Amino acid sequence: MKVLIYFEGQQLLSKSGIGRAFDHQKKALESAGVPYSTDENELDYDILHINTYGLNSQRMVRKAKRADKKVIYHAHSTEEDFRNSFIGSNQVSAIYKKHLVRLYSSADFIITPTLYSKKVIEGYGIEQPIEAISNGIDLTRFNRNVEKEKQFRDYFQLPPDKKVIISVGLYFERKGLVDFVEVARRFPEYTFIWFGHTPLYTIPKKIRAIIQGDHPDNVIFPGYIKGDIIEGAYTNADLFFFPSYEETEGIVVLEALASRQHVLVREIPVYDGWLVPGENAYMGRTNEDFCNQIEQIIEKKAIDLRENGWQTAQGKSIQAIGQQLKSVYEKVLGN
Template identity: 65%
Template sequence: MKVLLYFEGEKILAKSGIGRALDHQKRALSEVGIEYTLDADCKDYDILHINTYGINSHSMVNKAKKMGKKVIYHAHSTEEDFRNSFIGSNQLSPLVKKYLVSLYSKADFLITPTPYSKELLVGYGITVPIASISNGIDLNRFKRSEEKETKFMKYFKIKENQKVIICVGLYFERKGIIDFVELARKFPDYRFIWFGHTPMYSIPKAIRTIVKDDHPSNVEFPGYIKGDIIEGAYSAADLFFFPSYEETEGIVILEALASKQQVLVRDIPVYKGWLEDKVNCYMGQTNEEFAHLLESLVEGEIPDTCQQGYNVAKEKSIGHIGHELKDVYEKVLGTKII
């Protein structure tokens, strides 16, 4: 069995969750002994496993079909998570949905990260078989390291006993960036750091204004930072606060859980079945609820859920994901009894 992992615009998307998903796929296939290639010109593959949606992606699917190859589309995106993102995204979202449905319907099988995103796709009227498989997490990469934590603390000049709340995401309204800043205003003695970057020309003016100017002095937008500093931040911070309104999974949550960090999220449908309030994370809906939970967690006034959260990450380790991908590949090739 040989799989062509196709990823259009890899350099552009490398900083996104989809970019990290590709890295996880490569690792997962290697761990279960499945040969793969990234060469779009390769012809001796058995399955096209495609992750992206551009014009070239559309052409790759048509080319694979003409060659009699099996096609698996990794459905990372939905209409719902396209909304409230880029300039004009809400106006374009119905067209995006139509385009995604046309692409996904060409596949022999779909993979999507969660039961929630699977439910959305079924609701679109898609009849292609769908498996929900997490994007996975590299547990070793996010294992706590004093060296990484020290690099993070030095880079941001974190003072002893200073409370730090972090988030990781694109500069999208959907990600809850407005709420993140609003919560920071309520806690001027805490530092709030939002990791991630989106080109300013592509996001609405209201969000550009928040990132550039309209935020309190205890909020920082250092941009996209990778490696030891961000990995140290995950474990050294006092809280990972992720107020996103819509996700298909949220790889950054898995990264925080794998770091044994306390996680506070918005109570939205995507987490049903794997995140549970007061068990492996804390959940809120309004900024008032978030304010109470945030302060209580940072000050240690309510029990932490870090170990139970880590157990969730373990269940979604790259090794587990590799076996699940292999199972789908075998079904598509007809080498496994369904």
């Protein structure tokens, strides 16, 4: 068995959750001993595992079908999480949905990150078998490291006693960026850092204005930062606050849980079945909810849920995902 993993537009999408999911797939297959290639010109393969939605992705599916290969579509995207993202996304979301339905329907099997996204895609009327498999988390990256934490504090010139609240994501309204900034206004004594980047010319004027300066002084938008600094931020910050309105999973939430970090998210359906408010994460629905909980968490008045959150992340390790992917591949070839 050999798998061709295809990912169109790697340079454009490498900083996104899909980009990290692609990296996790490769590590997962290596851990499970499944041979794979990422060379689109590869001919010696049994299954095309495709992650993207562009014209070349469609071409790769047609090419695989002509060669009588099996096709698995990894459904990272839905109409719901496309809305409130790029300029014009809401206006073309219905067209985007039809495009996704056409692509997903061309596959022999669909993988999607959560039971929630599985339910959404089933609601599109797609009849292909669908299995929910987490994008996974490379647990080794998120163990506490004092040197990484120092690099994080030094990079932002943060005094040891400065309270810090972080988030990670693209510059999308859908990610809750507006709410993140509005909550920050209520806590001028804390530093709020939003890690991530999206080309400014692709996002609506309102979001662009926030990034370019329409935000309080205690909010920092450092752009996309990887490696030791952000890994130090995950373990050293006082809270990971992710008020996203829509996700298909949320790899950054897994990263925060794996870092033994306090995690505060919006109560949305994607977390059903794996995040439980008051058990392994804090949840809210409004900015008022978030503010009340932030005060409790930062001042150490809330129940500490970090160990339970860490245990949740353990079940979504790269090794576990590798075995689940291997099982799907064997099932597809068997059919």
